Amino acid sequence: MKVRYLWVLFICTGFVLGNLMAAVPGFGAEMTAYEIVKKSEDLLDQAKDSQMDILMTLINKNGNRREQNLAAYIKKGEDDSSKSMLFFLSPADVKGTSFLVWSEPGKDDQQWLYLPALKRIRQISASGKGESFMGTEFTFFDMGSHDIDDYTFTLLGEEDVNNEQCYTIEAIPKKVEFYNKIVLWIRKGNFIPARADFYDTKGAYLKQGIFSDVQNIQGINTPTHIEMHNQLNKRSTTLDMTNIVYDKGLQDDIFTQRYMKRGK
Amino acid sequence: MGIYPLQAGAYEYEGETLMLSLGGYLQSGARYAFYSDTPDEYPSIELGIDLNADIGSKTSFKMFIQVQDDGKVIAPDNGLLFNEFNKIFQDKNPSIDIDEAYLDLFTENMDFRIGIQKFAWGRLDEINPTDNLNTEDFTQGGTNEENDRKIGAPAVKTTMYTDLANIEFAWIPQYVPYRLSTSEERWFPGVLKPPGVIATDTAAGDIPVMSFYQDIEMPGRYMSYSQYGVRVSKYIGGFDVSLSFYRGYNTIPITSGPTDLTIELRDLLSLDYSISAKTTLVPEIHKMNVYGFDFTTTAGSFTIRGEYAYYKNKYFNRKLDSVLKEELTQEKQDNIMDDFMKAYIDSEGNESVQTFRIEPAIALQKDSMKYGIGIDYIYGDTSISVQAIQEFVPDYDDERPIYFIKDGFDTVLTVSFKQFFLQNILEANLDGAYNLEFKEYLIKPSVRYKFTETLHFTLGAIFLDGKEHDSLIGQFQKNDEMFATLKCYF
Numbered sequence: 001m002k003v004r005y006l007w008v009l010f011i012c013t014g015f016v017l018g019n020l021m022a023a024v025p026g027f028g029a030e031m032t033a034y035e036i037v038k039k040s041e042d043l044l045d046q047a048k049d050s051q052m053d054i055l056m057t058l059i060n061k062n063g064n065r066r067e068q069n070l071a072a073y074i075k076k077g078e079d080d081s082s083k084s085m086l087f088f089l090s091p092a093d094v095k096g097t098s099f100l101v102w103s104e105p106g107k108d109d110q111q112w113l114y115l116p117a118l119k120r121i122r123q124i125s126a127s128g129k130g131e132s133f134m135g136t137e138f139t140f141f142d143m144g145s146h147d148i149d150d151y152t153f154t155l156l157g158e159e160d161v162n163n164e165q166c167y168t169i170e171a172i173p174k175k176v177e178f179y180n181k182i183v184l185w186i187r188k189g190n191f192i193p194a195r196a197d198f199y200d201t202k203g204a205y206l207k208q209g210i211f212s213d214v215q216n217i218q219g220i221n222t223p224t225h226i227e228m229h230n231q232l233n234k235r236s237t238t239l240d241m242t243n244i245v246y247d248k249g250l251q252d253d254i255f256t257q258r259y260m261k262r263g264k
Numbered sequence: 265m266g267i268y269p270l271q272a273g274a275y276e277y278e279g280e281t282l283m284l285s286l287g288g289y290l291q292s293g294a295r296y297a298f299y300s301d302t303p304d305e306y307p308s309i310e311l312g313i314d315l316n317a318d319i320g321s322k323t324s325f326k327m328f329i330q331v332q333d334d335g336k337v338i339a340p341d342n343g344l345l346f347n348e349f350n351k352i353f354q355d356k357n358p359s360i361d362i363d364e365a366y367l368d369l370f371t372e373n374m375d376f377r378i379g380i381q382k383f384a385w386g387r388l389d390e391i392n393p394t395d396n397l398n399t400e401d402f403t404q405g406g407t408n409e410e411n412d413r414k415i416g417a418p419a420v421k422t423t424m425y426t427d428l429a430n431i432e433f434a435w436i437p438q439y440v441p442y443r444l445s446t447s448e449e450r451w452f453p454g455v456l457k458p459p460g461v462i463a464t465d466t467a468a469g470d471i472p473v474m475s476f477y478q479d480i481e482m483p484g485r486y487m488s489y490s491q492y493g494v495r496v497s498k499y500i501g502g503f504d505v506s507l508s509f510y511r512g513y514n515t516i517p518i519t520s521g522p523t524d525l526t527i528e529l530r531d532l533l534s535l536d537y538s539i540s541a542k543t544t545l546v547p548e549i550h551k552m553n554v555y556g557f558d559f560t561t562t563a564g565s566f567t568i569r570g571e572y573a574y575y576k577n578k579y580f581n582r583k584l585d586s587v588l589k590e591e592l593t594q595e596k597q598d599n600i601m602d603d604f605m606k607a608y609i610d611s612e613g614n615e616s617v618q619t620f621r622i623e624p625a626i627a628l629q630k631d632s633m634k635y636g637i638g639i640d641y642i643y644g645d646t647s648i649s650v651q652a653i654q655e656f657v658p659d660y661d662d663e664r665p666i667y668f669i670k671d672g673f674d675t676v677l678t679v680s681f682k683q684f685f686l687q688n689i690l691e692a693n694l695d696g697a698y699n700l701e702f703k704e705y706l707i708k709p710s711v712r713y714k715f716t717e718t719l720h721f722t723l724g725a726i727f728l729d730g731k732e733h734d735s736l737i738g739q740f741q742k743n744d745e746m747f748a749t750l751k752c753y754f
Contacts, residue, residue: 058687066687066717091717092287092753108562110502117411119384123504124642125562131644135688235687257499258425262370 033153033169037184040191041148046220047246049075053089054241058136061234068094068134071264075250080105083255087264098260114260121257130178136237137207137228141178150174151182161185161194162212176201190214190221205231218246283318293749295335299742303450306335327365333358336403338448349418349440350482352517352547354403364416375423380416383434385495385508386571387558389680391653393573393634394556396510397434397493399442402517405451405740407708407726415440429498436491439513439549441480454739455667456517458543458584466594468539473588480547483513491551508556513549518579520546521587521626527604529616539597541588548627552577567640574633580657580666582628583734591624628666632657645684652677668736670701689714693724697737704730704737718753 031039054070069089076082081104088097096116103109109126126140133140156168166185173179180203185195196209213225226239253259277284294307311331318324340357347354347361366379386392390410400406400413419436445452462471483489491512498505523543530536558571604618636653653676660672668674681694695708710724725746730738 060687060689066689066714092289093717093720095287110562117409118389119382119411120387121504122640123560123562123567124640125565125567131642135645135684256425257504258375258423258430262368262375 033155033167034148036155036167036169036186036191037148037151037153037171040186040193043191043221047076047218049073049248049250050244050246051248051250052241052244054239056134056136057238057240059236059238067091073250073254075252075255083252085255085259089264096263098263100255100257100260102255112257112260114257119261121260137230137235138237139178142228156183158188159185161187164189164194166194179206187214192221192223207231215244217244220246281320285316286314287754288313289751289753291749291751293335293747295748296746297450298744298746302742303338303448305450305745308335309333322370324368324370325366326368328363329365330361330363331358332361334403336445336449336451339446347443349438350480352441352444352480353446353477354401354443355446362416373425375421375425377421377423378419380418381421382411382414382416383419383421383493384411385493385506385556385558387504387506387560387569388571388636388638388651388653389649390678391636391651391676393571393636393653393655394506394508394510394554394558396512396515396554397436397491399440399515401443402453403443403445403449403451405453405743407451407706415443429496432493432495432497434493434495436512437487438485439483439489439491441482441547441549442515442517444517447475447477450743451740453517455581455584455734456519456545458521458545458588462541462585462588462592464589464592464597466592466597467535468537468592468597471539471541471592473541473543476542476544478544478546480549483549495556503559503561505559506557508554508558510554510556511551513551514579518548518550518581518627520548520623521584522546522621522623523588523591524619524621525600526617526619527600529604529608532613537601539592543588548579550577550579550627550629552579565641565643567642569638569640570636572633572635574631576631577629578632579627579629580669582626583665583667584626586665587624587626591622596622628664630657630659630666645688647680647682649680650678667734668702673701674736675700699730699735699737702730702732702735702738704728704732704735704741706737720751720753722749722751723747 051071051073054072056068056070058066058068068091071087071089073085074082075084081102083103084101086099088094098114100112101109111124111126112121113124114121130139130141132138133143151171151173154170154172156170159166159168165188167188169184169186171182171184178201179198180201181199183197184193186193192214193211195211198206198209200206207228207230210227210229211223211225214221214223216222222241222244224241224244227236229236275286289312291310291312292307293310295305297305309332313329313331315327316324334357337355337357339355341355343356345356345358345360347356347359362380364380364382366377366381369376383395383397385395385397397419398414398417401415402413406413417436417440418438419434421432421434424431444456447457458473458475460473462473464471491510493508493510493512495506495508521543523541526540526542528538530538553576554573555576556571556573558569560567560569562568600620603620607615607618632655634653634655636651638649638651640647640649655669655674657666657669657672660669662671676697676699678697679695683692684690685692691712693710693712696706698705705728707727708724710722712720712722714720723746725744727744728737728740730741732738733741
């Protein structure tokens with residue numbers, strides 16, 4: 001089963017899983033770390049499609065800020081496949097750029113980039129996933145799809161994050177590629193993650209994700225403000241999602257090269 | 265509904281059925297020539313205005329206009345401000361260019377675009393053998409970006425989206441000529457400058473040559489003079505592939521060179537005479553067919569792109585010095601002298617100076633093929649792209665050499681390297697090309713720094729060299745320069 005636990009990117013690019021596993025324990029029951037993660041994933045991943053506007057803010061170590069506006073469209077397909085489209089709306093030098101991803105289980109993602117200055121759509125390799133996405137503190141891996149069965153989860157205990165009680169869970173990848181370890185704080189109240197700490201392949205503390213401003217949108221609790229703080233270079237990226245719409249019934253046409261050129 | 269500034273400074277109007285956005289940039293630039301004996305290029309300023317309108321969900325309109333005070337123009341013509349679609353030598357300054365202006369209509373399975381537009385066929389970078397619908401502006405020697413070089417053509421485009429494939433049909437009713445600098449300007453092609461003197465081993469000795477340039481005579485507004493192209497594209501098993509066909513005019517400058525030979529008889533007894541030549545280079549256009557194929561796919565960490573085109577009935581320019589030498593053989597001179605003497609005698613010695621017109625065949629038809637492959641590698645903030653592109657003329661004739669082809673081949677290796685720093689605030693670029701046959705190169709390093717999202721500074725240089733003065737790059741071998749631009753988006 002392929003699921004997308006790092007729903008940061010579910011929100012940004014929407015690679016989401018299709019058929020979830022059967023029932024998971026509900027509130028009040030003793031839950032394993034895996035079950036907590038699974039529950040969180042299920043709650044975040046209810047919509048068949050979604051669209052939103054994103055304000056992406058890049059903050060350097062001196063606190064200087066740069067902003068980019070994007071529009072994101074996401075749609076689940078059959079057999080755990082998904083498609084997503086990002087349109088860059090500003091600043092002017094990237095306006096009109098679009099990024100299309102088709103994901104299928106067991107295959108490398110198919111990715112296309114349209115640069116209006118070239119007027120050409122370029123197919124791009126799905127590798128380099130450990131690298132920065134568009135100069136942000138998110139990597140392509142962060143933006144990509146992940147199977148929670150690729151991780152081993154351990155419940156470390158409970159802690160407060162911003163005065164909210166959370167489960168603290170350690171996620172160890174069975175095959176270390178980009179992160180040696182991820183520590184997650186998942187809210188006990190609604191099973192929405194509050195924080196994630198990422199450790200690089202050598203085990204060094206790399207970056208911290210903060211997930212806040214949870215809003216109930218069409219019955220789905222959705223964090224609408226995400227921060228990623230890089231502990232090494234002291235830079236940060238924030239994502240602020242607005243105009244989120246779930247299950248609008250997005251047509252497949254949107255996720256085509258035709259629409260990459262046509263734009264939002 | 266309302267009007268409000270976007271972050272980048274553009275203005276938008278959003279109504280129920282109409283969305284308008286108005287943006288653009290103001291750019292100033294300066295160039296410093298490394299060789300002082302080359303034509304100057306003065307500071308320039310350019311205003312770009314980009315208007316986009318969505319009318320409902322089925323219609324949109326785009327217009328992009330550039331207003332320039334162009335530092336390359338040395339002797340501006342004081343004609344209309346708007347650059348024209350029927351002239352090669354656009355020497356207006358300041359000038360206004362309608363880069364693109366088109367209306368889009370979208371239906372469920374078809375898109376229509378009508379207006380001044382640019383096409384982008386093929387998968388290679390900068391050099392696309394299958395991409396011939398738009399002519400190019402060569403007033404910067406081809407050293408600027410591909411999309412900036414392209415001249416928008418008034419055209420109709422229809423794209424059909426079917427399960428089988430996407431089919432694009434383009435029709436250009438009226439040819440739009442390429443653009444060249446005037447002969448005094450910095451980026452005028454050296455190969456279009458006939459030699460000042462032709463050395464002959466005949467009695468005439470060295471023949472001085474004066475050259476003149478004529479603008480194009482446009483083809484008539486008839487259906488048979490229009491151009492069209494069809495491109496069928498499909499995504500199959502990880503490959504984006506396209507087949508294309510183009511029927512239209514050559515996109516590179518082809519000329520004829522009618523030449524007036526003036527003979528002056530200085531002394532009849534010793535048969536002392538001199539010949540001088542006045543050559544007028546006249547643009548010629550010829551229709552050709554281009555059969556194309558291109559693809560792109562990924563393999564591991566790499567993107568692979570390829571393109572192939574077969575040119576049927578393509579024309580090339582023969583080397584001017586060889587053409588003139590061919591026209592000025594002793595036998596041909598003797599024939600002319602016979603005519604001269606006959607007229608001289610008939611005029612009882614009054615016509616000691618006579619002019620004869622010769623029409624050397626400069627344009628030469630040869631089928632050819634051009635193909636290339638490119639590999640891209642992106643790793644985080646670093647990207648590198650390399651390409652190998654070759655043109656092959658199967659029945660190349662050594663006795664009648666043509667420009668930019670040696671022994672039937674022209675092979676170019678290109679590299680494009682880009683590195684971002686500081687969260688994409690600083691960008692370093694290195695673009696280069698090397699020609700294997702002509703041993704010539706072009707290197708263009710540049711850095712761009714974003715003071716803010718709306719204020720960008722670019723500093724770069726162009727280095728060119730070639731062993732031959734009449735090769736593609738070699739003709740500009742003294743045009744090395746540094747450039748700086750400041751671009752403010754609004």
